[in-house]
Amino acid sequence: MSDTTTQSPSEMEELVYDTDGRRVAFTLDEELYPREAILGAAYLFLDRCFVFLERPADQKVQVRLKTKDGASDPDALEVLAGEFANALLDQVVRFRVAESTGQLREYAFARAFFTTPAQSSIDQLLAELDDEELEEDDLEVAVPWEQDGGGQ
Amino acid sequence: MSRITTKSLRLPKRSVRAEHLGYFRFGRIGKHVVLTNDAGEWSQLTPGEFDAFLMGNVEDGHPRFEELRERGFLRADLDLDDMARKIRRKRRYLGHGPHLAVLITTLRCNQSCAYCHASRTDMHRTDTDMSLETARLAVDHAMKTPSPYLCFEYQGGEPTVNFDVLKFCVEYSRERNKQEGKTLDHSVVTNMTYMNQERADWLVANKVLVCTSLDGPESVHNANRPWTGKKAAAYESVVGWMKYFNNKYVEQGLDPELWHVDALMTSTKRSLKAGNQIVDLYVDLGIRNIHIRPLNPFGFATKTWRAIGYSMEEWLGYYERTLDYIIELNKQGVQIMEGTAATFLKKMLTPDDPNFVDIRTPVGSGTGQICYGFDGSIFPSDEGRMVHGMGDSIFKIGDVYNTSFEEAVNHPTVRSIATASYLDTLPMCATCWNAPYCGVRPLHNYMQFGDLFAQRPLTGKCQQHMGIVGLLFKRLANDPDGAVASIFRRWTIDRPRLADET
Structure with a gap:
């Protein structure tokens, strides 16, 4: 236990x-x-x-x-x-x-076994993951001020 | 009717900040939590460290940060391209095709082992000998493998009973290889009871590797492996011939560390009390590698299990005691390793996989090995022909007269076995901490449960593999001076013994 x-x-x-x-x-x-x-x-x-x-x-x-x-x-x-x-x-x-x-694993396996990776780049993948984290950010405290339209 | 009562458990809330983590599997082994990943990397954490890890609190400055980051368990600086390179190296065998061709030169045998997996026949049954024509077609078939390395392994029955066919296969494959240019090995698995000086000298001269069966001291060996008509002579014979071969290798100027008779032992109930004596015998005979193997659910063993068998729990207790004895001998400078542990350690401690056909994903049946029966029948593995020998031909995938190599290795049965042994798709295996090191055996499952998949927690191989690797992790975790790690690393070093130059 x-x-x-x-x-x-x-x-x-x-x-x-x-x-x-x-x-x-x-x-x-x-x-x-x-x-x-x-x-x-x-x-x-x-x-x-x-x-x-x-x-x-x-x-x-x-x-x-x-x-x-x-x-x-x-x-x-x-x-x-x-x-x-x-x-x-x-x-x-x-x-x-x-x-x-899951996406990290898919990328690694695709990269390991195929000459052309399924994802275009690691940067793009990490950007997608960052976006996912933002989706769970209910108060949007992590959204940069510029993108939030603050001050307008 | 029983009264239903409601109870409650108070459990710790476990926070997981998965966005800080790389992909990992985990399991609780002894006092530690073991993390593993697809590249075969691992770390052992205390429960407190594990909780901190899950909560994203292992950051720069934490004593375990660098280790976990370098091994790909943290999202910080995660190098997926490096991870991909490691995964590709670990699974390099996937693109090679069969590298092991088992040839059954005969089913005849003059021993009647209590656990015989091969459904041997009596010595007068010459109808179970492989013919020269079948042998030629089998060699042609096997050499179509895309693998640049191929080992022909001669089995039986007792393969030397049909020595002319064995010789033919060695010589013919070498002749053919002048065009193919593969690296070839030849290995005979013999009980030595049909050996004579002429055969022995030919095997030495032709650099055919010799592997024999030695179950332990005289009382154990002769009880397990009685020689028909000469019950008391099996042990004496096998030990005598081992010495003969080993002396011959020295006479030929071959390095005895690389050139010596290998031996396999199978554990029966009788062996369970004799682990240390069995190891001592192997050491005395100069054998560097002992495989502490359990019984398999094939052949005569299915009929004699009640008399010679045991539970997996009993076997694991015996394995643990014997492994600890072997480790203790190593600490005293004796060079002896346990073979199955060495296979797992190569997966755990090196960037490679030893490509042992029985412990990989998918299992090697049809994709890493192929087996040719005495009558030219083709099976994905030696175990397939064992099932065939028991009267069930479900694993027969063709014959050398009518079935091309491509048809055999692409056979639906081969695909089914691969599917049933691909760990990422199997319940429990997919998330098991042992997945990077393990392999399942669909043919064992078939024999025990009637289907290729079976339910993981019920299978003996699952208990065996998790038991052994768990034991190795425990010994590594309890190793304050690094002595065990040093011994284990030595067990992972392979020196190539033979490249077939002829």
């Missing part, structure tokens, strides 16, 4: 799960946990668990894990729940990194 000792309460989030003594079930919101991350985390448990996926509501995915050895020890199920939660957090990081660096 994640080391939580150095985290202040404001840096923590709560993840709820259900257990009936034989399995654990998480109902996850896709807005918080991308579907790819949920499926990726569930996949990692295929050796130890039977994995059941359901969609109880729009944008929700329920993951139920039942141990293959039929363990019903509450402590073991709690550990299982914690391990799944940690795997889920790691998968979210992987998803975010892949999303953010």
Whole structure:
């Protein structure tokens, strides 16, 4: 389980799960946990668990894990729940990194295996990435004054 | 009906400022988080350093900044052209085509190993010998590979039982190579039970590399590899002939560091308690490279698994103990390396990939190796013909009489195997920290699960490869004086042994 000792309460989030003594079930919101991350985390448990996926509501995915050895020890199920939660957090990081660096990877592979790179130049690529970052800048604090039309 | 209770976990909120990061994969190994990328670069961070890295707090002045920047894990100064060069070098094998041609000169064999993967036949079964005409067509076929390097590997059965065909293939391919101009190697995988002085001297004189099977001390070897009719003599024979060959190489003025009999060992349940003794035996015989190999799910091993098999967890425990013993011997100045670890270390510590056909992406079946059965059947790999030997011809991709080289290597089966072993497309593998170093084995998956892909966490090879590489990372992380890193680097050094001048 994640080391939580150095985290202040404001840096923590709560993840709820259900257990009936034989399995654990998480109902996850896709807005918080991308579907790819949920499926990726569930996949990692295929050796130890039977994995059941359901969609109880729009944008929700329920993951139920039942141990293959039929363990019903509450402590073991709690550990299982914690391990799944940690795997889920790691998968979210992987998803975010892949999303953010997809173009960089494509460029590097295109450059590696084709004589003419798919992208025209590295400068253009980095400019595109800068544009993407600006799109997430709701207050547009990073937009230069000149481009913002300030003073006019 | 059980009562449902609701519980909650408190988890750390993890901030990711991905715009500060290069592409990387990561995994938690021991007390560290290992980062890897497509160029094969890696770094081991503490959990605290990893969190700082994700949050974009590893900046100029941070103790890990330079390392992470140089290895391409940070967006700062990211040199994508350099990354592309490194990726191209790592995957150089992609454009080469098969460089390993396995020729099955016969299925006859005078040993009846408990785990025989090759579905051997008894010595009277001359109908399972390769004919000279089939051998000629197989050599012609194999030499059409675009690879500038080609190794003919003679296997069986016991390949020396059909020695005339083996000799013919060596001599004929060398003759043909006067036009082709490739670099050729020849290697025979022999159990030595059919060796005699005339054959041995011919192999030495013709610089055919010799690789044998030695499973360990006498009690282990003879139990694993009984010689039909001479049960107690297998060990004595193989050790005697190894010494004979090694003395001959010295007599010929060849460098014994480069010229010696190589040996492979296969681990059965009996081996698991004898790891150190097996290593000691190899050291005593002057062998520098020992492959601690698990059983494969092919041939007779599928029938005898209950008696000789073990779980992957048990095997990994034995591997770890034996690897640590080998490292300890190295610290004392003994030169011996573990072969599978060396393969992974070449991927981890050098800018190249050793192009080991079984551990690469895609796997080498049909794209890095090709196999010719005794009757001229063509398979993408030695394992394909093993499955064929078990009565399932799903991996047969043609024969030397009717199938061109282009048809064979472009066969839908070859494409399917490549697709099933391309790590970037496989669930779990695509994001696995071990992806730059790993390779999956679709034919193993087929044998164990009935499909080429299987589910990663269930496959023995996934557990084996992650277990071994994880172990190597742990040993590198716990190496205050750099002794282990120095030993591991030595294991990555290859000296070319043979360029076929004839």
